[in-house]
Amino acid sequence: xxxxxxxxxxxxxxxxxxxxxxxxxxxxxxxxxxxxxxxxxxxxxxxxxxxxxxxxxxxxxxxxxxxxxxxxxxxxxxxxxxxxxxxxxxxxxxxxxxxxxxxxxxxxxxxxxxxxxxxxxxxxxxxxxxxxxxxxxxxxxxxxxxxxxxxx
Numbered sequence: 001x002x003x004x005x006x007x008x009x010x011x012x013x014x015x016x017x018x019x020x021x022x023x024x025x026x027x028x029x030x031x032x033x034x035x036x037x038x039x040x041x042x043x044x045x046x047x048x049x050x051x052x053x054x055x056x057x058x059x060x061x062x063x064x065x066x067x068x069x070x071x072x073x074x075x076x077x078x079x080x081x082x083x084x085x086x087x088x089x090x091x092x093x094x095x096x097x098x099x100x101x102x103x104x105x106x107x108x109x110x111x112x113x114x115x116x117x118x119x120x121x122x123x124x125x126x127x128x129x130x131x132x133x134x135x136x137x138x139x140x141x142x143x144x145x146x147x148x149x150x151x152x
Contacts, residue, residue, distance in 0.1 A: 020028050 016028070017025055
């Protein structure tokens, strides 16, 4: 701190001994030591506060960088989501249009593909019984009574 050599300290000590006197010199030296210690602690505390503030400002700078990167990432993701959402809506509209077009085409065909079947008629104009159908008939008939067993 101060550039004081050993010879200068001896001169200061002799002057203090003459001015203060040998009776009060130990008490004054002790008081000066306490004050010097307080001054050193105060200086070290100020240094630590300055270092802490510098670290805090560095942390705030890093925090701001991270927040900026997070905002940038969020806006990129939001842009991508909006783009994808609009593409999906366009695809949905296209599919719905195709479905509506195909539904209207299937509901109203332009020409019948086959002629409708004509019912056969007899000479008298009455319908005959149709031929037996190859479809299986339901077995709903009168129940058959069980046969009696012969005891033997």
